[in-house]
Amino acid sequence: MNRNSPLKAARFRLYSAPSKIGGHGIFTEDFIQKGSQIYTLTGDKGSLDYMNSLIDAGKITVDDGLQIDSDTYISLEPFGKSFNHCCEPNAAVVSESDLIAARDILPGEEVTYDYSATVGIEKTWWKMNCNCLAASCRKIASSVGTIPKHRLMYYYENNLLLDYIVVQLNLPKLKKNG
Helix, strand or coil: CCECCCCCCCCCCEEEEECCCCCEEEEECCCECCCCEEEECCEEEECHHHHHHHHHCCCCCCCCEEEEECCEEEEECHHHHCCEECCCCCEEEECCCEEEECCCECCCCEEEECHHHHCCCCCCCCCEECCCCCCCCCCEECCHHHCCHHHHHHHHHCCCCCHHHHHHCCCCCCCCCC
């Protein structure tokens, strides 16, 4: 399979530490301004069949793939796997695999994104228990269709959705800010 572009260095000082959400998460030592690119998620690119072959071989788990368009996934590298899900995230995956700040992020804060915002509407079989501790926690992360409409529209209006998700939801493409 094709290798994604070489791992880009984080634009901010990020580190792994124990997370209240669960396991380890990625935290920032720096203030990150809303709209800033935080990190580029990388790894092996491939189809769903390729990801399934990696799962069958025990090389990744079902939760290790990031869907970046309707039929392409990235098997995330170890650091990228450590970004936790949150139902009220402070970051979002856009432009295929760039993690950007959805709001200002303070030093010491865990950087999170909504996994459901990257999972195609047809992938209703994928589910993950959520323990994000957010006031609006959905308790389950699944496909983009499970995101409450007000939250989904917030993502859309702020250009915080992948292009293929916007197409699947039949929403008009917005001009990118900046």
